[in-house]
Amino acid sequence: MMRNFTLTQLRYFAVVAELESMTRAAARLLVTQSAVSTAMAELERILGAQLFLRNRSTGLKLTSTGRAFAMEVKSFLDHADALFESTSDSGEALSGQLTVGVFSPLASFRLPVLLRAFESQHPGVDVTFLEADLATLHTALRDGRCDLALTYGHGLGSEFSSQVLERVPPHVIVSADHPLANSPGHEVALRDLEGEPLILLDLPHSREYYESLFALSGLTPNIRHRFSGYETVRSFVARGHGYALLNQRVHNDVPYSGGRVVPLRLIDEFPPSEVMIVHLSDAVPTRRALAFTNSCRRLYGASPP
Incomplete structure (x- = not known):
C-alpha cells in the first residue's frame, strides 16, 4: 500500500524532531507554526503511528517510534539531496x-x-x-x-x-622552570620523565592513545590529574603540577592561569595522531x-x- 507522505513533511519532521518544538521549527523553516503542526498531524495520520508526545508541562517529545523514524528520515533526506545534486548543474x-x-x-x-x-x-x-x-x-x-x-x-x-x-606527532610540555625545559634542541625521551606526575588529557580514545605511548616505552605513567580540557591541562603544567603529552602545538606558551609551558619534541619513534x-x-x-x-x-x- 502506498504511503503518500511528502518530502516537505519529512523535512519539517526532521527539524521538529531535532528541536522538539513546533514554534522553533517554524522559525527555522520560515513558515507558520500552523503549517508545521498540520504537516506533522498529517504525517502521523499517513503513517498510522504517533511520532510525538504532546504535553503542556513537558512540551513536545519524540515517542520511541518517533526516535527510530527520525534516524531513518535523516539518512533518507541525505540520499534525496544527493539524488538531486547528482543531476543538477555542477x-x-x-x-x-x-x-x-x-x-x-x-x-x-x-x-x-x-x-x-x-x-x-x-x-x-x-x-x-x-x-x-x-x-x-x-x-x-x-x-x-x-x-x-x-x-x-x-x-x-x-x-x-x-x-x-x-x-601530528606527540610531544611533551613542561613548565618553564622544569629541569628539562632547556634540554639541548628541546628534545627528550619519554623515559626522561619516568616517575614524574602526569597531567592526562582524559578524553575517550585520546587517553588510550597516550597510555599506549607509555606501553611502547615499557613505562607506567604516574597520573596525578585527569582533565578533559586542553587548556586546563596546559594551565596545570605551567604551574608546575606535572608534565603532559599532547599532539597539537599551541603557538602561545602562556595558558589562562599564567606561567609558561615549554614544548619538547620526543625522540621516541611514536605513531602520530x-x-x-x-x-x-x-x-x-x-x-x-x-x-x-x-x-x-x-x-x-x-x-x-
Missing part, C-alpha cells in the same frame, strides 16, 4: 545546511580559519558545528546528527570512511560535504585520496 551555487562534528582539542586551532575560507566560497551554506570528544562524535555520525567530522582517527570502526589531512575528515561509509556525501572536505584539504595541504 556550477550551481551550494545552499542548505551542513553540520560538522569537530574533536574538541582541534576546534580552536584551524576551524575558525577553515570556516571563513569555506563561507567565502559557499556563502549560501549554513554551517553548524558539534564540538565533542571522539566517542561522542562517532555516535553523532552514526545517528546522523552530523554529516561529517574533523577529528583524530583513534577508535574508528569499519563503518567509517576517512581521509587523512595531517599527521592523524587528523581526518570522517563520514559513515554507507552515507552518500552531499555536494556541501564534499566542498567542505575540499576546503579542509586545501587548508591542511593534503593530497586528494
